[in-house]
Structures are given as C-alpha cells and as structure tokens.
Amino acid sequence: xxxxxxxxxxxxxxxxxxxxxxxxxxxxxxxxxxxxxxxxxxxxxxxxxxxxxxxxxxxxxxxxxxxxxxxxxxxxxxxxxxxxxxxxxxxxxxxxxxxxxxxxxxxxxxxxxxxxxxxxxxxxxxxxxxxxxxxxxxxxxxxxxxxxxxxxxxxxxxxxxxxxxxxxxxxxxxxxxxxxxxxxxxxxxxxxxxxxxxxxxxxxxxxxxxxxxxxxxxxxxxxxxxxxxxxxxxxxxxxxxxxxxxxxxxxx
Ligand code: NDP
Numbered sequence: 270x271x272x273x274x275x276x277x278x279x280x281x282x283x284x285x286x287x288x289x290x291x292x293x294x295x296x297x298x299x300x301x302x303x304x305x306x307x308x309x310x311x312x313x314x315x316x317x318x319x320x321x322x323x324x325x326x327x328x329x330x331x332x333x334x335x336x337x338x339x340x341x342x343x344x345x346x347x348x349x350x351x352x353x354x355x356x357x358x359x360x361x362x363x364x365x366x367x368x369x370x371x372x373x374x375x376x377x378x379x380x381x382x383x384x385x386x387x388x389x390x391x392x393x394x395x396x397x398x399x400x401x402x403x404x405x406x407x408x409x410x411x412x413x414x415x416x417x418x419x420x421x422x423x424x425x426x427x428x429x430x431x432x433x434x435x436x437x438x439x440x441x442x443x444x445x446x447x448x449x450x451x452x453x454x455x456x457x458x459x460x461x462x463x464x465x466x467x468x469x470x471x472x473x474x475x476x477x478x479x480x481x482x483x484x485x486x487x488x489x490x491x492x493x494x495x496x497x498x499x500x501x502x503x504x505x506x507x508x509x510x511x512x513x514x515x516x517x518x519x520x521x
Pocket of ligand 1: 289307360416459460462
C-alpha cells in the first residue's frame with residue numbers, strides 16, 4: 270500500500286481529520302514530506318507526531334482557508350520549512366445541509382467560502398511552487414476533493430452540492446490551463462465516507478438520515494480515499510487521472 274513518494278513535498282488541507290489526515294499519513298509513509306493544514310492545532314500536532322514517530326517528515330501549519338491572510342502566511346511557513354510543494358491536496362470542507370426555505374445564509378457563506386473560495390485561496394498560494402516543480406521536470410499535482418454530490422441529487426443538500434459541482438467544474442477547467450504546463454489536476458468525488466464531516470449538521474432530522482445511511486451500507490473509509498490519492502499522484506508524469514468517482518459498492 271506504500272507508494273514511492275520520497276522526492277515529493279505535499280500540502281494537505283483538512284489534515285486535522287478524515288480524508289486529509291489519512292492522506293497525510295499515507296503520503297508520508299510513502300516518503301513525502303507533508304505540510305498539514307487545518308484550523309485545530311492540537312489535532313494537527315497529533316497527526317504530525319504520528320508521522321514523525323514513524324520516521325516521516327511532517328509540519329503542522331494551523332490555517333483557516335476562509336482567511337486570505339492566514340493562507341498566505343501558511344504558504345510562507347511551508348516554503349520556509351520545505352521549499353516549494355509539488356503536491357497540493359484540497360480536502361478542507363464543510364457540509365451543512367438544511368431546507369432551502371430556512372434561508373441559512375450563515376451556512377451558505379461558510380460552505381462557499383470553505384469548499385470553493387477556500388480551495389481557490391490555497392491554489393493561488395501554492396500554484397507558483399507547482400508550476401516551478403513542473404517546469405523543472407518534476408511531477409506536480411493538484412488534487413481537489415469534491416463529492417458525488419456534484420452529480421447526484423440529494424434534497425436539503427442543494428448548497429453543499431452546488432459548492433461541490435463548482436469545485437468539480439473548477440478542477441476540469443483549471444486542467445485545461447495547467448495541463449499544458451505539466452501540472453496535473455485531479456478531481457476526486459467520494460461517496461459516503463466515514464469521517465467527522467456529518468458531525469457539524471445542526472438539523473436533527475438530517476443528522477438521523479445521515480446516520481441511517483451509515484447503517485444501511487458499509488461506507489468508504491478515509492483510508493480508501495487516501496489510497497486513491499496515493500495511486501493518482503504516483504502515476505508516471507504524463508498520466509493524469511482527471512476525475513475519479515469512488516463509491517461504496519451499494520451506493521446508487
Ligand atoms: P472531516 O470533517 O473529517 O474533514 C474536514 C477537514 O477540513 C477537517 O480536518 C477540518 O479541520 C478542515 N476544515 C474545515 N474548515 C476549515 C477551514 N475553514 N480552514 C481549514 N481547514 C478546515 O471530513 P472529510 O474527511 O469527510 O472531508 C474531506 C473532504 O471530503 C471535504 O471537502 C468533504 O466535503 C469531502 N467529502 C466527504 C464525504 C464524506 O462522506 N465524508 C463524501 C464526499 C466528499 P479543522 O476543523 O481543524 O479546520
């Protein structure tokens with residue numbers, strides 16, 4: 270399960286938990302140096318400690334992707350410690366479903382600002398490194414974690430799904446710009462995955478519905494998605510998996 274990544278430097282947002290954390294652990298096990306980005310410093314420190322205890326190299330960088338200054342500062346910290354990063358994974362995200370009639374502008378803004386604009390801020394901050402790595406003949410990867418919600422329709426998840434559809438389209442569009450410079454862009458669309466994501470749902474009914482989905486089928490694990498990312502980024506330089514949809518087998 271270990272991909273050969275000894276010459277890679279990765280930046281992973283959402284690395285405090287779930288897919289981001291699992292991806293950081295997997296890439297580090299393959300030899301990559303990993304910068305861990307999310308808001309909760311204590312969680313990042315724990316992940317970094319796990320990696321360094323295993324002989325890997327990790328840097329905890331607290332950041333809020335909704336804050337332009339914070340993202341720019343994080344990029345400077347990563348650059349100072351590791352030089353340019355050639356692998357960027359946008360896993361930070363929030364899912365806050367509610368009936369559209371509730372008019373929860375607070376949640377709409379948080380989801381758009383984290384899932385879409387947050388990814389854009391991170392892309393802007395780390396793009397020079399990706400470009401430079403590719404221009405120097407190395408492998409450069411931008412991986413965005415979207416969702417099957419970009420295509421599948423779920424009532425009450427309209428705004429979350431809209432942010433993910435936008436991210437999926439952003440990935441495909443950016444690829445037309447960056448592919449020519451040998452920067453690969455991969456969009457990953459997971460289905461139901463067992464992580465903390467559903468923990469922030471503040472609607473009792475929707476929380477119970479989500480719980481029932483986890484009862485109804487064996488969900489993917491965060492490690493399943495990390496493994497896919499390891500596979501994608503360790504392909505030969507001329508091979509770009511543009512879009513990967515990964516679902517629990519019974520999920521329609
Ligand atoms: P988690 O909640 O475990 O991970 C989300 C991560 O994002 C956390 O580590 C969180 O850390 C970080 N984060 C949230 N807001 C911010 C912010 N403003 N700035 C920086 N970091 C932030 O859930 P998942 O692992 O499931 O989520 C990873 C991605 O996968 C998300 O984009 C999600 O939408 C997507 N996804 C998840 C699916 C699932 O079924 N679980 C299915 C399809 C897609 P912290 O709070 O410390 O900042």
